[in-house]
Every structure is written in C-alpha cells, then in structure tokens.
Amino acid sequence: MEQTAIPYVFMRGGTSRGPYFNRADLPADRETLAEVLIAVLGSGHANNIDGLGGGVAVTTKVAMLSPSDDDWAEVDYFFAQVSVEDRLVDFKPTCGNILSGVGPAAIELGLVRPTGDETEVKIRAVNTGAKVLARVQTPGGAMRYDGDAEIAGVPGTAAPIALNFMGVVGSSTGAFLPTGHLHDEFDGIEVTCMDVAMPMVIARAQDFGLTGYESAAELDANTEFFARMEAVRLKAGAAMGMGDVSKSVTPKFGLLAPAKAGGTIATRYFMPWNTHPSMAVTGAQCLASCALTPGTVADGLLERPTTSPASVVLEHASGTIEVLVDFEMNNHFTLNSAGLLRTARKLADGRVYVPASVWKGR
Template sequence: MNQTRIPAIYMRGGTSKGVFFRADSLPADPALRDRILLRVIGSPDPYGKQIDGMGGGTSSTSKVVLIGPSARPDCDVDYLFGAVSIDTPVIDWSGNCGNLTSAVGPFAIAQGLVDAPRDGLATVRIWQANLGAKIVAHVPVQDGEVVEDGDFELDGVTFPAAEIRLEFLDPGGAEDGDAAAGAMFPTGQPVDTLDVPGYGAFAVTLINAGNPTIFMHARDLGLRGNELQPDVNENAALLKKCEAIRAHAAVRMGLGNSADEVSASRPATPKLAFVSEPAGYVASSGKRIEATDVDLNVRILSMGKLHHAMTGTGAVAIAVAAAIPGTIVNQLVANSTNATNGRVRFGHPSGAMTVGAEAEQRDGDWIVTRAVMSRSARRLMEGQVLVPSALWTDA
C-alpha cells in the first residue's frame, strides 16, 4: 500500500475549519508529526490553493487540531492547535484558534474522552496546551450525542446550528507557553509607542488574552475601520506595512529576537487588529451593519491576510481589552452608549458579534477572570485521511 490511513474528523468550528486527530493517532516525534500534518493539509503549496490536501487555501481553513486525555486533574482533555502555513513548510504551534475551540468539546464527546450526560449540557474542561490556559465548553447533548442542529446564527457561517458557550478562564494569564512571559501586558502599559523602521511610530496596545494580540487605530494605517477583505488583501504595500508592525510588536512583547525571525517562524501570533469608532458598512454577506448596531469596528489579520470575520481568540482579546481602562479598545468603547454589563458588540467584515469579559481590580491592578463567547460547531466528514507511506519510510 503506497498510502497510509490516519483516523481523523474534518470539522467546522465557528468561522474556521480544520482536521481533528486524536493525539495518539500521530507519531510522537514532533518533526515527523509535522511532516505528516503538512502533507495532510497540502502545504507548502506555491500555488496557494492546497489542492493536494485538506486545506482550503486560506488561514481559516489551513488548520490542524490534536486532542487527547488530560493528565491534569482539573481538565478532561488536552488540546493542541496548529496553524499551517500555506506556502512555507511551517506549522505555527504558538497560539490558539478560538473558533476551532468550539469543536473540541464535540470531538471529545464523540471520541469517548468525556463522560457526557444523556441529555442537557455537557461541561468539557479543556487544557489549551499551546498557551497553558483553561477553557470550559458547554456543549448541548441529546440521547448521549452532541446536538449539532439549532437556531444559533453566527455571522460568517451560512447555516444556523446549536450554540456552544465557551468560557476562557483567566484569559490574561497562562501557566505555560510563551504568552505567560509577559503576563497580560508584556510592557506593563495599556498603551505603548511602537517604532517601526521605515514606517514611523504607532500607538499600540500589546496584550496577552486569548492569543498575543496587537491593537492599533485604523486611521494610523490610513483606513476607516469598516473595510472588507478585498480592500486590504489586494493592497500589497499595506500588508507589508502590517507585517512589519506585527513583527516589531512581537519583539517588543518578548515573542522573538528579531522581526525577521518572527515573520519566518511564527506567522500565526501575535495577531494584529485595527479598530475604529462605529461606522456603517455592508458586510460580505450583503447584510447592512449600522453604526448604531455596534460599539466599535474591528478588523484582524491572520497569517498575513485580513480575516473574513473575526478569530475566536481575537474576540476574546477584544473583550478583555475593552474591560481594562486605558487600552485603545477601552478608549473607544468608553465613548459608546451601547456597551453595558461588561459586554461589547463589534462589527467585523462578515457582520457583528457580542463578547463579554469580567474584570476586577486587585491591589491596584485590573484582572480579567473570565471571557465568554458563543460559537457553533459541526462534523463535516469523519473517517480517515490518506498520506503517502513514504513520509514514514523516508524520515
């Protein structure tokens, strides 16, 4: 046999898709594991389409997830996420995918990794191994199986599905992973001035929440903040500028030794997002978003391109930054008449979304204890993926 079969499930989680594996279905050697996963997804592909693999040629569809039983007494499963580069042989394991997090609980239940009630809500305690953080998923079940049909609508996803509520515990801190090195604010400040050679100085909020994230004003990029994908992704000069800002900010956050190293080895994190006051626009679906519908507009870049909606971890970072006085996000939300009870509604290219965070002050410092958002998930295909057997024999 010239191909080897590996058990896998292809799943949508939030506005992303990825190939899910039980961790014990893959080699323990990280180098061999990554070699196999790259081939599963179809990377690297100089054509940018991943035709010979399971990837979809976008940052939202070029992803892999590994799940197994947790050794931690306070968690049920360990969850490792990989962002697969489309055109280079790199899998970035430095961050999390908040969208695919919504599919972790359903996968764990279906695989028998969690004891779920016959009916009601199953609580799945997830250890996010990339960042060293705990997430709790509340997954609806009926007759012992995950409920996937429902009426929960998510802008960026065509069909409604069952709601899955996610709680990101202590989203501004982490026990393991490089996100822990800088705590919530790596520089200790809610706003910094970042000097980027060749481009100038920018006001930025550098924050570890969900994923390491950089927030800046849309106007500092010459943008309005209500742009759609073509407005940004077809502007090569703008993308180059954004990557320079992202890479230099990562160094400032202690996530790399040089901007060149960041661009080469960790394209997935930190994420760069730009924000603005509410402004109306027509979303990619044709839905009209009025300025009065949202507290602010947010756009985020993922793997070098503007995301078609909002990353799940970006939503967490927005909620956390909105709850902390002094951040760029908080300054915008503070002027909004809509934001209440720790919840913020923001506009993104596919529509709008509401997220929330609980914050309190301890010894003069603001602490965010929990961020909450809702997503949905669905199995798209289950069975086996096929990869050339020579990947093992030639290793």
C-alpha cells in the same frame, strides 16, 4: 505509492474548519508530526490540491485531542496552524474557533461520554495553558448539531456551544501587557501590546490612514498597509519578548475604530498575513479586553462599560461577535473570564492518507 491511514473527524469549528485527531494516532516527535500535518492539509500549493486544506488560513488548521492529566480538565487540545503555501507548521498559537469543535470531536472520538441532554467538556488548551468549559448539546446522549444559534461568518443555524475561557491572561508571554506599557510606538504607529488568549498588537485604524470599516478583500489588496503593519508587528513581537516572529503567526494584529453598526467598537483582525474573514475567538477576547482597559489605544473610540460582567460587541468584517467579560476594575483592569457562543458541525470522518515516505505509522 504506499500510504499510511490515520483516523480523523473533519469538522467546522466556529468560522474555521479542519481535521480533528486523537493525538495517539499521530507521530510523537514534532518534526515528523509537522511533516504529517503538511501532507494532510496539502501545504505547499495555493489550493492545497493534494490535501484537505481549503487554500486559506482558516481552513488549514488542525486539532489534536487526548485525555488530560490536568486535575481540572478532561481533554487536552493541542492546536497547529499549517500554512497554505509555505510548508510551515506553527505550534505556538491556539485557535478559539477550532476549539469550538473540540467538545463535539472529543465525544465523536470516544474521549468523552455524554452525560445527559447537555454535556460539559473541560478542556485544557495545551499551547497556552488556558482552561475552557464547553457546553454542548447531547439530547438522549447523542451529539446534536442542528439548532437555532447563528454566528456571523457561517451560513444557516446550528446547535449552540457555550464557551467559558479561564486563565487566558498572559497565556503566551506571561503578562497581560508584555511590554509593560499600555502604549508603545513603533515606526510612528501607536499600539497596545496585550496578551489575553492570544498575544496581539492593536492599533487605531486611522493611524494607518484607514477607516476600520474596509472589507477583508479591500484590506488584503492594500499591500502598502500590510507592509507597514508587518514592520510594526515584527518590532512589537521582539518588544513583547517573543523574539523573531517573522515566521510565526503570533503576535496577531488588530485594528480598532468607532462602532458604526450598533456594536461596542469596530475591529479588524489579521492572521497576520491576510485579513480574517470574520473574527477569531481568541482575538475577540483580547480585543474586548483592550476596549475595556483605560489607557489603551481604544481610548476615545467607545463608551466603556463600567459594570461587570460586560457585553462587548465587536463589529468585524462579516458581522458581529459578542464577548461576555467578567472583570474587576480597581487600580487596573483584571480579567476573570470571557464567554462566547459558537457553533460547530461534523462534516466527515474516516481515515486520511499520507505517503508512507512521510510516516509509516505506529
């Protein structure tokens, strides 16, 4: 079989992992690009046995990087979510965990040069238009991956990567509240539909007969809950102006409950057809914004911080994640920026091969 070789860097970004490409090394048209990414990840088999995927949604993600023509940004980050089994590629959402590796990958791919012991990388997330300032450790002008930073869902420690997200309100739908309401009701479930970094449908766990403290495995085994949740998500997606979302991973779904481990609020996040083992960076920003906004489904579940910036600690399925939120509260909640601490690690580099019948290369 004749094959096409494509250069790549394989990285863990936050609690996700996947290949990072120079966009110039991939097909220009979306249809061929989707087929190439399906072949790279091995979508179509539960174990992704014929590709680099790991058999779960957090390991079938792709980052494509290129020099940015934006006046502010240096690097454009184009994200793709590849399905595990269905041979689908969704170019609509972004991923904040994979974004954690964009700064290091841009340096590894030669798109950005280190500027000292710490390098700032200005990133535009092209899927949503969000702008992110990443600070990565580059002592002596070289990428550093070892360090003392620890994040839930990843074993051990690594060098810290500080992310500051700007321009994330209405990133997909154009509105903080895509339906125009703080509350909506679908199939008897009260929800808040919000678009901050990621469009989400957010509900109280108790309204589904859940505690909100269930493990990811317990939730994944609850097929009745998933059926009810998906029905609500489809109706909410239409009400948010997103059309038929039955084959799209957005809007995502989130559940809220009172904190029980010293955090601000307990959360569960869905991708959306299974439970996230920890928490998405984008989802964390949206859930933190919902928690801080009076009149949402978060009412009564927490004692809201009143001063900005506020530290919002979200308890999730494998620990906690802290979001530092800069906001204003006049007649309504206004998000200025959200900051998070993540880590990343280079796992491999070289060339990945796809059948020439899929793409013959440039």
